[in-house]
Each structure stands twice: as structure tokens, then as C-alpha cells.
Amino acid sequence: MEEISRMGEIYEQAALTISAARAKAVNEGFLQTRHIPGERGFRIPYLCQDGEIGSAIFWKGRDPGFWDPIHQRAWCLQESILSPRVLEFGTHNTRWHCVRHCTQNRNEDSSPEFDGWIGDSRIFTRHHMSSRLVQGMDWAALKDPDVFTGTWQSLIMHYTCRGIGYQEDRLLAISAIARKMGHIAKKKYMAGLWQEDLALIMWKPSDTKHSHNNGEIRPRTYVAPSWLWASIGRAVEFPNTTLMHGLKMMDVEIKTRIPSDEFSAVASATLTIHTLAVPCRFKHASTTLWSHDLQRKLEIFAEFDLGDQYVLDVQDDGEGVLAWISAEGGLVLKKHADGVSCSRVGIFSEHFGFDQSECDRKETEVVII
Incomplete structure (x- = not known):
């Protein structure tokens, strides 16, 4: 390493x-004659301006x-x-x-x-x-x-x-x-x-x-x-x-495999940010996010890192957090059992009907691992 x-x-x-x-x-070599199956080329005579016979080559090259x-x-x-x-x-x-x-x-x-x-x-x-x-x-x-x-x-x-x-x-x-x-x-x-x-x-x-x-x-x-x-x-x-005004990095703790080398492989890492956030809830076998306060579906557009397979990562209803990174959206986070740390599971955008007046965003510190 x-x-x-x-x-x-x-x-x-x-x-x-x-x-x-x-x-x-590694055992294939690279100095052999170039030949790509299925590719063809041909040469036709061409009369140059000085009277000499040259040629033009037509070849179907690579995709x-x-x-x-x-x-x-x-x-x-x-x-x-x-x-x-x-x-x-x-x-x-x-x-x-x-x-x-x-x-x-x-x-x-x-x-x-x-x-x-x-x-x-x-x-x-x-x-x-x-x-x-x-x-x-x-x-x-x-x-x-x-x-x-x-x-x-x-x-x-x-x-x-x-x-x-x-x-x-x-x-x-x-x-x-x-x-x-x-x-x-x-x-x-x-x-x-x-x-x-x-x-x-x-x-x-x-x-x-x-x-x-x-x-x-x-x-x-x-x-x-x-x-x-x-x-x-x-x-x-x-x-x-465009980063949201007021977003701050409060702390970052990174442990690498080689302690003296910050560019080494990562053993563990924690990021703490201060931002506006709203609590949410994951529903079992669904990518729908629900509001604690409103007891209804949140009208946001969420893109999960695991795509449709994300439902396999949620066995029961669980708590989450929407953490704003920009004025238009941010991270979808799932809370861990300790009730403090979170894992990122996707990003969201509020371009699709999120009503800020109905769901109060509060300043908070979010711990992401």
C-alpha cells in the first residue's frame, strides 16, 4: 500500500x-499486427494535380x-x-x-x-x-x-x-x-x-x-x-x-489505512454539517417519503443511490432527514439506530411541489457516516 x-x-x-x-x-501482448475483425478498407487510384498517380484509402474506423x-x-x-x-x-x-x-x-x-x-x-x-x-x-x-x-x-x-x-x-x-x-x-x-x-x-x-x-x-x-x-x-x-447560504462544515473525521497519509484508503469517516433540515419517514417496501408533521407524502423528487433496489435496504419503517445543500435541494439521509448519525441514501429536489410553508425547516447539525 x-x-x-x-x-x-x-x-x-x-x-x-x-x-x-x-x-x-497481461499475457496477451501488444506488438502483433493490428487486425480488427469486421473492419474493412480499400484503396482506389487517384490522379494528383502533378500528374502522378496516388491513391485514396477508404476505411470504416472504430465506433x-x-x-x-x-x-x-x-x-x-x-x-x-x-x-x-x-x-x-x-x-x-x-x-x-x-x-x-x-x-x-x-x-x-x-x-x-x-x-x-x-x-x-x-x-x-x-x-x-x-x-x-x-x-x-x-x-x-x-x-x-x-x-x-x-x-x-x-x-x-x-x-x-x-x-x-x-x-x-x-x-x-x-x-x-x-x-x-x-x-x-x-x-x-x-x-x-x-x-x-x-x-x-x-x-x-x-x-x-x-x-x-x-x-x-x-x-x-x-x-x-x-x-x-x-x-x-x-x-x-x-x-x-449553488451552495445554500448558511451551510457550514462543522467537523470531518477521517481515518485512513495509513494514518500518516490522507490519500490512503479510508477506514472510517464522519462528516458533520450545519444546515436546514426536515425530518421524514421511510415507508417499508416503498421509495415514498412521509412527513412527521403532516402525516402525508412529501411532494419532492428523490433520486436514490440504489435506484429501485433501495427498498431492499429498508426492512421496516424508518426515520430519515432531508438536509438542504443548495436552495433547490439536498441529501436524503437515513437515521441509524443511535438516533444521531445518518447515512446518505440519495438526493432530492424541491422543484416538484414541496411546500416550505407547510413543513418548517429548522437549523440543525447533521452527522453523516
Whole structure:
């Protein structure tokens, strides 16, 4: 685990990283002749202006949503972003990419050099992945808080689309990037989030169909606290959120597997916030939320982290809390038996008829684990 914490340093100090992007397994190899079954190409003669006979090649290239095997793996994102130079042997082409050249010459055409056809992936378009991130991150720009938050959101949305062998590695496999980002921007890391960016707890499961992450929705072993995107084994996205006035982080306690390393795997974590909240009640075998005060259904739009499977997580009627994060909505929390701590189970929006005048919101401290 201590060697994992040094991965960023290893990649950054490498003269060259050779990426076996086309290999699906370590024993497959990547230097064989490129051949993709079902893809066809043909050449036709072409008369050039100087009278010489040239040729035009017509070829049906890869699907725009195609990912090379290595780009489907969460652990491999760090090497592509942190390595100064990458020679990538892909399924359709071989690419040479110098990150330092890209970052130093952003006003020029600094696309990777390649020996074949390259197309833009719908995955990157879907998750707003700019060439600035894919072709070398502009580290200096991260000192701008808005750039930092936007970059981290894009990074996580793309990262969580990738598959990972062990869900316990969800935080470890991106820790090297987080370590460098935090060092440059002078931000405090909080197990996958940042202390100054509470809006990041308003993530939600993504409905993207282009994800290679097929992990369990809620991993059986402890991976991360419920308020963190890493607590579910699926792709996530971040809605536009403006923090509510008066929302405060009161305390955060995080214990990592390596006590001296805040970027290590998380053993336990607790987040305490001060915000406006309303008590609610879960009904058995239903995703409906009921009001304590009104004794009727709350007219809100709730999106549960487990989707329709959430009813399996509620054996009996139970108490919950609606905690506002923005002016438009916040977290749906389920209270634990101790009556104090809560677990996040989803997010809600009050755009669908929630009547604030009928249900009084009160300032309170909420403890989330």
C-alpha cells in the first residue's frame, strides 16, 4: 500500500511510459499486427494535380464510443495524466503524446501524433472531457477555484466510468492525481472530496450507457463513507449546485489505512454539517417519503443511490432527514439506530411541489457516516 502512494512520483519521473493500450490481459501482448475483425478498407487510384498517380484509402474506423482496453481500467488513468511522455500501442493506432509539449503550447495544435485514424469518443463528450484534461492537465490553472472544481468533477465522472477489479481500490486508484492537485492548489483532501467544495457531496449515479464499471451498486465491504461518490460501484455525475447560504462544515473525521497519509484508503469517516433540515419517514417496501408533521407524502423528487433496489435496504419503517445543500435541494439521509448519525441514501429536489410553508425547516447539525 505504501508503494501505491508513490505511483504519482514514479510516473512523473519516468522518461517514457509505454502503454499497452490494446492488450486485454497481461499475457496477451501488444506488438502483433493490428487486425480488427469486421473492419474493412480499400484503396482506389487517384490522379494528383502533378500528374502522378496516388491513391485514396477508404476505411470504416472504430465506433466513436470505442475504448481501448487500457482506457476501461480505473488504475490506468493516472499513468496517462501524470506521465510526461506516453507511447501508446492502441487497437487502431500507435500514439505518441508529450504532455509537457501540450501544456507549454496550448495555443498551438498539440494533438497527439499517431499512425492511424483517431476519432473522438462519445464518453469524453458525454462527461465534458476537454483536450486540456485528456491531452495533459493544465496544472497551473488549478489555482483558480472554479477551474479546480470543474476539473475534479470531469475527472471523477470519467474515472467512475472505468472498471476496477476491487471496489476497495476506488480511492487508491486516483490518489496520485488527487495528491498532485491538492499540492498545487493548496486544498485539503477529504477522502475523495475537498474541504472547500461541499457541493461535491451532491453527486448522483449516472445514467450513461457507455460505462465499463459494472461493480456492485453498494459494495459489500467498506469502501468509503456514504456521502462520498466512491461509496457506490457505478459511474456518477454532478448536477449544477449553488451552495445554500448558511451551510457550514462543522467537523470531518477521517481515518485512513495509513494514518500518516490522507490519500490512503479510508477506514472510517464522519462528516458533520450545519444546515436546514426536515425530518421524514421511510415507508417499508416503498421509495415514498412521509412527513412527521403532516402525516402525508412529501411532494419532492428523490433520486436514490440504489435506484429501485433501495427498498431492499429498508426492512421496516424508518426515520430519515432531508438536509438542504443548495436552495433547490439536498441529501436524503437515513437515521441509524443511535438516533444521531445518518447515512446518505440519495438526493432530492424541491422543484416538484414541496411546500416550505407547510413543513418548517429548522437549523440543525447533521452527522453523516
